[in-house]
Amino acid sequence: MSEISFDKSVALIEEFETSHKLLQLGFGELQNINMGNDFYFLPFQLLSQGFERLFKAYICIGYFQHNKKLPDYKILKNLGHDLIKLFDEIIYKYYIKYTPPIFEEDWDFIFSKKSLIREIIDILSDFGQQARYYNFNLITSNPRLGKNPKERWSNLESKIRPLDYKQISRLLNPDTADEVFPEINRVIIANCERLLTCLGRQISFGTLGLLGKQLANFLYDYATWKEDDIGHQDYRKSTTKFNRMDIVKHKRTIRDYFRRRFNPNYKHKRITKRQYNGDWPFYVDKVVVERRGKHWCVVTINGYDYALNGAAKGRYSLPTPYEGGMSIPGKSIEDFIQIALNIL
Numbered sequence: 001m002s003e004i005s006f007d008k009s010v011a012l013i014e015e016f017e018t019s020h021k022l023l024q025l026g027f028g029e030l031q032n033i034n035m036g037n038d039f040y041f042l043p044f045q046l047l048s049q050g051f052e053r054l055f056k057a058y059i060c061i062g063y064f065q066h067n068k069k070l071p072d073y074k075i076l077k078n079l080g081h082d083l084i085k086l087f088d089e090i091i092y093k094y095y096i097k098y099t100p101p102i103f104e105e106d107w108d109f110i111f112s113k114k115s116l117i118r119e120i121i122d123i124l125s126d127f128g129q130q131a132r133y134y135n136f137n138l139i140t141s142n143p144r145l146g147k148n149p150k151e152r153w154s155n156l157e158s159k160i161r162p163l164d165y166k167q168i169s170r171l172l173n174p175d176t177a178d179e180v181f182p183e184i185n186r187v188i189i190a191n192c193e194r195l196l197t198c199l200g201r202q203i204s205f206g207t208l209g210l211l212g213k214q215l216a217n218f219l220y221d222y223a224t225w226k227e228d229d230i231g232h233q234d235y236r237k238s239t240t241k242f243n244r245m246d247i248v249k250h251k252r253t254i255r256d257y258f259r260r261r262f263n264p265n266y267k268h269k270r271i272t273k274r275q276y277n278g279d280w281p282f283y284v285d286k287v288v289v290e291r292r293g294k295h296w297c298v299v300t301i302n303g304y305d306y307a308l309n310g311a312a313k314g315r316y317s318l319p320t321p322y323e324g325g326m327s328i329p330g331k332s333i334e335d336f337i338q339i340a341l342n343i344l
Contacts, residue, residue, distance in 0.1 A: 004070060012215050015057040020218040022050030027192070028235035030185045031329045032242065034178045035171070040150055041132070048083070048128035051121065055086035058199065058208075061216065062094030065209045083125030084118070090199075096207050106198040117191045123152050157184045174310040179332050182322070186330020190231035196222045197230065232328050247319045250305045260290060267291045267343040271336075281331035282321065289340040297340035299333075301326045308337045
């Protein structure tokens with residue numbers, strides 16, 4: 001790192017850290033999207049800025065590794081704000097195919113022309129360059145109208161989860177309506193995380209040299225991620241919207257346990273991740289589902305009660321596991337409602 005000036009080293013570190021924070025906030029705001037919140041502008045803005053800064057900082061380090069000097073301003077200026085152009089600059093100039101199988105999987109993911117990540121980047125690129133002003137371009141009859149970003153994103157969502165009869169039924173069901181968009185956004189975020197792990201593993205194997213390891217710390221951390229880490233993060237905790245939510249959790253009392261054991265109208269079942277035959281949606285490895293009467297379904301996690309269905313949420317004023325940060329964003333708890341309703 002002594003080969004470049006201290007102030008430039010600090011500037012590069014700040015750019016990597018800024019890109020990391022922007023991406024985390026963007027993922028968090030994407031996870032906040034639901035039936036009652038369709039404000040896509042904020043995650044679009046955060047993610048387009050985050051990826052642009054990340055790609056440009058990555059290119060600076062890659063250029064230094066190849067040429068023993070940092071690029072001058074003309075190189076980045078010529079690349080502009082086109083994320084696809086920046087992405088291609090990285091993968092065709094600074095991306096190496098290593099022999100271990102995991103790197104072959106990375107290679108296939110990065111270079112696939114049908115990859116979802118490329119479409120995601122293209123939409124964000126268009127938004128960052130022009131489409132963020134789409135409405136004003138339309139209002140003022142700008143001949144360079146561009147493409148409607150929300151329409152393009154909606155088409156992407158339909159590709160991930162087609163709006164068929166099953167999806168419409170889930171959207172009309174109050175118990176599952178708020179699961180649809182998190183499921184879609186989980187796929188999108190997982191693809192973005194996958195890209196970050198690919199770039200991180202490049203750094204860990206020395207593609208960007210010692211300088212890359214020293215300056216791009218957050219990417220280096222992604223290099224250690226396993227498959228189970230991808231698509232399992234709750235980024236909402238970094239957003240103002242989530243932190244301002246008035247979530248009142250109910251800690252179980254002795255009376256609650258007494259009712260569960262002796263009240264004939266209370267039925268419960270303990271379920272572990274190991275026993276469950278499906279996609280486990282909780283951050284903990286064991287839960288207890290409970291049905292009160294015929295309709296009210298509750299789940300106990302770490303000694304706290306959460307509402308599994310709308311009936312229980314309304315009657316007991318309980319947050320859902322998703323609202324309480326106890327279930328993985330984008331993983332459905334619908335199956336656990338049915339388990340609770342079917343307890344004999």
